[in-house]
Structure formats: C-alpha cells, structure tokens
Amino acid sequence: MRKICYEFFAIEQVYPDIEINVDKFSVTEIVDMFSVIEQVYKHIVLEVGTYKVKTAKHIIFEFEVGTVKNLDITNAEEEELVFDEDVEESGNRFELCLVGKFLTEKNLNVRVMKSKLADIWRPAMGISIKTLTEGLYLFQFFHKDDMQWMMNNGPWSFDNAILVTNTIPTWEDPTKVPLNEAEFWVQIYDLPTSFMTKAVGRQLGNFFGKFVSYDSTNNTSIWREYMRLRIRLDIRLPLKRRKKICRRDRTEFIVTCKYEKLGDFCFRCGVLSHTERSCKKRLNANLEEEVK
Structure with a gap:
C-alpha cells in the first residue's frame, strides 16, 4: 500500500491536475488508472507488476508495482510553446538605446559620469542612463537624431576612459550584446x-x-x-x-x-582593453626576470 501511494504521490507532484486517493479505488480500478495515465501522459511509462489482496477486518490492497519510467519533467519543459501573434512583442523596444562600457580598471563615479555625459551630449529630447550590471550601462535616447549624433561624433570618454557602445538587436538581451x-x-x-x-x-x-x-x-x-x-x-x-x-x-x-x-591604453602591447598596469605581457616578463 505504501509503495503504490509513493508512486502516485510522485505523479501528483509533477502533474498537479491529477488527484489520486488510493483508498477510494478497488484493485481493478487502480490498475486501470495506470493505463489511463499512460494514455494521457504518453512520455510516462508505468509498469504494474503483480498485486496481492489480503482479507482482514477491512480489505487491504498490497501492490508490487514497478518503477515509474521516464518520469522526467524536462520532457514537458522541452516541448515548444508557441504564442499567438497578437501577444508577441512588436518592434524593438531598444531601438533608441545603446549599451556600453568604459575601458578602464578604475572605479568610476557613476553619478558624476551620468551628469557629465548628459551635459556634453545635450540631447534635445533628453537621455536616461541606467546601470545594467557593474560596469555596464544602458543609454536610452528619446529621438533617433540625438542617438545618431552621439554615435557619429565619438569616441567619447570619461575620466580618460574610452566609452565603447553598441546598438541592441531586436529580441537581444542588452547584457549579452558584444562590446568589442x-x-x-x-x-x-x-x-x-x-x-x-x-x-x-x-x-x-x-x-x-x-x-x-x-x-x-x-x-x-x-x-x-x-x-x-x-x-x-x-x-x-x-x-x-x-x-x-x-x-x-x-x-x-x-x-x-x-x-x-585615444584615452588610456597599454603602451606595452598597444591594446585598448587594458592599461600597462594590468598588462599580462608585462607581468609575465617580470616573472621571467625574477626566475632568472
């Protein structure tokens, strides 16, 4: 009795729309129930073994039930869910946005940076600068001409650190846009x-x-x-x-x-993405000299 209850409980946890109370069913009904579940949830294979009926003051059912095979919710999770056209997002809501980062190893004063860039660019329709993650920013313009002017007149910098930006394609996660x-x-x-x-x-x-x-x-x-x-x-x-x-x-x-x-860059290897202070080429050279 306990074993079959456990099997049913597992099914109930994965499929909340199935509600099973073993006490309400006869042996034949329970066996038939397995068959019905297999038909409704075709990716579940239930193996029912032999069962015994013991007669006491009340009828008690004891089952030897095989394991539930393929009881894996990933099968249901991997099934495609296609939305109707009328619920899909239309257009690109990041059309007037740029994602960007500064090429620096220093900790920037974000508040001052936002104020300084807004003062330099002076977009006619305004701008909103938001922090996405540490060191990554979203620049939201409110008119395409303002955004285009900013893109055409760079490069821009703050505290001698070059700002690298990119547009955001439709459906793209801004935090995953390449900034190279x-x-x-x-x-x-x-x-x-x-x-x-x-x-x-x-x-x-x-x-x-x-x-x-x-x-x-x-x-x-x-x-x-x-x-x-x-x-x-x-x-x-x-x-x-x-x-x-x-x-x-x-x-x-x-x-x-x-x-x-140009702003800060590495004089040792000529790369913009870091300065000489953190240049691996310089650090490796120093290590080789110490070994000698």
Missing part, C-alpha cells in the same frame, strides 16, 4: 599629395581597422598635412601605427597613423 569594437578618427601622415584620395583612404582604413568614412572637409586646400579617416577598431587587437607603401616604380615610403581621442 569602437570607432575612431585617425590621421594618416607622410602621404604624397597624389595619394590623398578617398580610394587610397579606404585601403588604408581597412589596414588600420575597418574603413567607415573619409573626411572630405579635410581636403579643401592644395596641400594637406594629413589624411583624416574614421575607422572601426577591434579593442582586443594591438593598435597599428605605421604602414609601408610601395609605388608602381617600386619606390617605398612609410605612412604613420595617429589616433584622435
């Missing part, structure tokens, strides 16, 4: 005048990073000191500083790249 790239304006020096063209700028931009745009306003005079490009950088990779160029007559020259508003 940032856009910078760069100046290319030592280019001959004949090479000061957008076509050359595109190739150079794709060498130093990913070409985004060419500053044509920097091309208003006959002679220019440098070419100005906007490129997208992978902050996990070392910054490139120069490139050798070969003319058609096989003569060579070297151009150098200077980054605008």
Whole structure:
C-alpha cells in the first residue's frame, strides 16, 4: 500500500491536475488508472507488476508495482510553446538605446559620469542612463537624431576612459550584446599629395581597422598635412601605427597613423582593453626576470 501511494504521490507532484486517493479505488480500478495515465501522459511509462489482496477486518490492497519510467519533467519543459501573434512583442523596444562600457580598471563615479555625459551630449529630447550590471550601462535616447549624433561624433570618454557602445538587436538581451569594437578618427601622415584620395583612404582604413568614412572637409586646400579617416577598431587587437607603401616604380615610403581621442591604453602591447598596469605581457616578463 505504501509503495503504490509513493508512486502516485510522485505523479501528483509533477502533474498537479491529477488527484489520486488510493483508498477510494478497488484493485481493478487502480490498475486501470495506470493505463489511463499512460494514455494521457504518453512520455510516462508505468509498469504494474503483480498485486496481492489480503482479507482482514477491512480489505487491504498490497501492490508490487514497478518503477515509474521516464518520469522526467524536462520532457514537458522541452516541448515548444508557441504564442499567438497578437501577444508577441512588436518592434524593438531598444531601438533608441545603446549599451556600453568604459575601458578602464578604475572605479568610476557613476553619478558624476551620468551628469557629465548628459551635459556634453545635450540631447534635445533628453537621455536616461541606467546601470545594467557593474560596469555596464544602458543609454536610452528619446529621438533617433540625438542617438545618431552621439554615435557619429565619438569616441567619447570619461575620466580618460574610452566609452565603447553598441546598438541592441531586436529580441537581444542588452547584457549579452558584444562590446568589442569602437570607432575612431585617425590621421594618416607622410602621404604624397597624389595619394590623398578617398580610394587610397579606404585601403588604408581597412589596414588600420575597418574603413567607415573619409573626411572630405579635410581636403579643401592644395596641400594637406594629413589624411583624416574614421575607422572601426577591434579593442582586443594591438593598435597599428605605421604602414609601408610601395609605388608602381617600386619606390617605398612609410605612412604613420595617429589616433584622435585615444584615452588610456597599454603602451606595452598597444591594446585598448587594458592599461600597462594590468598588462599580462608585462607581468609575465617580470616573472621571467625574477626566475632568472
């Protein structure tokens, strides 16, 4: 009696819509009940063994019931639940939002940061800056022009720490959006005048990073000191500083790249995502010297 009650209790816990009271059923009814449960919940296999009936003052049922196989709620959990179209979220509620982080190892004063950026950007329709997790922020704009202006005029920084942002795709969790790239304006020096063209700028931009745009306003005079490009950088990779160029007559020259508003970065390995203080390359070098 106790064993069959345990088996029924397990079923009741997983499927609350089944209510079983063994005392109310005869032996035949209980056996039939197993069959019904198997039909309704097809992923449950119940094995009922032999049973004995003892007669005393009252009839007591003793069952030798096999184990309940595949009694696993994960089967039910893995079944797909498809919502009706009218209950699905329409559009992207993060359409006017950016998620971002600062490339720094310092503890920032979040309150001052919010006030400072809002004062610098001065969006016409306002802005809301919220902390998602430690070091990760949500920048909510209220007009697309305000957000676009902020994206086009970066990079932005606070306390000399570069702000890396990204848009949030539809249905994406803001905390899982990758923050590995940032856009910078760069100046290319030592280019001959004949090479000061957008076509050359595109190739150079794709060498130093990913070409985004060419500053044509920097091309208003006959002679220019440098070419100005906007490129997208992978902050996990070392910054490139120069490139050798070969003319058609096989003569060579070297151009150098200077980054605008670069902020803190590692002088040891040239990576933006950390400073020299926490550079693993420097720390490993120090360890090797100590071993020697």
